[in-house]
Amino acid sequence: MTNPTAAMIVIGDEILSGRTRDANMFHLAGQLTNHGIALTEVRVVSDDRDAIVAAINETRPKYDHIFTSGGIGPTHDDITADCVAAAFGVGIDVREDAKTVLATNYENGAADLTPARLRMARIPDGATLIDNAISKAPGFTIENVHVMAGVPNIFATMLEWLLPQLAKGADMISATVRVDLPESTIAGPLGIIAKNFPQLSVGSYPFYEENAYGANLVVRGIDADAVVAAEQAIKDAFDL
């Protein structure tokens, strides 16, 4: 069996300028792995209409799910919802269901929905809403594209609501063995082990700490017995 696949599109100049260190990609990657969905590609694009539309339309035919983060707030630079509508060639307007949800965030309900706030109730035609337990302004899903906020705790709460509704893949099992040898010494034996376990992904992630080389060797796959056997093969190969 093959697990579902996903791509992520991170939208925001603040990541590309180096002002902010991305947190949502790291969070999503871990959550998807736990859910048996293989995150296969990430793109970070600027707050630019053409770039966002292209990223959505180039990725959505290739993966089971596309997750976006960023650009769904009320300010002038929040253009993600419009870009998603453009990518799908559908209309976008303030929608009653989104307005109702959004109104619950304000003391006087709908009476407090200023034009700026109403921007957050603009939803592309045909989309369903994603719950936002923190600030109410919803995300949305249209076909296989899940559109979520960029603020990390809001991204996380939206994902927590969404993920249980998506088909789970088989559990990915992994084992990590730290080997305090340079990768050039590890390479030969590890290459043979990788060939012997074609059903697993076998990776070597080198580090350089305190003037010494080493690598974390990671075996991953859905065949738990094979993971255990490959882990043992690595330990045997390096006398661990």
Add this chain to the structure above:
Amino acid sequence: MTNPTAAMIVIGDEILSGRTRDANMFHLAGQLTNHGIALTEVRVVSDDRDAIVAAINETRPKYDHIFTSGGIGPTHDDITADCVAAAFGVGIDVREDAKTVLATNYENGAADLTPARLRMARIPDGATLIDNAISKAPGFTIENVHVMAGVPNIFATMLEWLLPQLAKGADMISATVRVDLPESTIAGPLGIIAKNFPQLSVGSYPFYEENAYGANLVVRGIDADAVVAAEQAIKDAFDL
């Protein structure tokens, strides 16, 4: 004038699986901003030949520079150099200049270059070497593609050597104003300021801390006077 543009390609399953939080993207973004080069797109791809070749060939015609990180070590999963050669349609083999540099890392010089170590001296035809002050194994530049290591301190040392050789763009000036109001209150006045300063990028980066909303408003551009004026306009608009 327009500053040079760049894209980054991060190569590695460990980022996509959530095992490792990316550090090189954040580092590169900050360094390029300081050098007046606009990082405009980032792609994270898996250790997959087709994915790596496609990412290189789709981005290199669009940007002045492409920076890659990861996949140039000696193990079986290090396939970046071969993928770059394939993307450019050129040959790849162990090269004498790379071998000479690499040999300086070992006690007995070239006599210590085992087949696994020699893999790190395989360089696509026509590429020039990038210096690696830490572990010697070189990166390389071919046309506008700069291929560097994934280990963060080695990535950083390669970039430190490379960046001064690339044409510098105009300094990007930025100012940040923290406003402790919800974005929906900020949106109206900020939209007007963004329109009044078309030569700047005006961004709103919301946060939610201790049960209160706020946003960092960031103005960026190469026109220092305009940045100062826009910063003041923001302070005036929100009585700061």
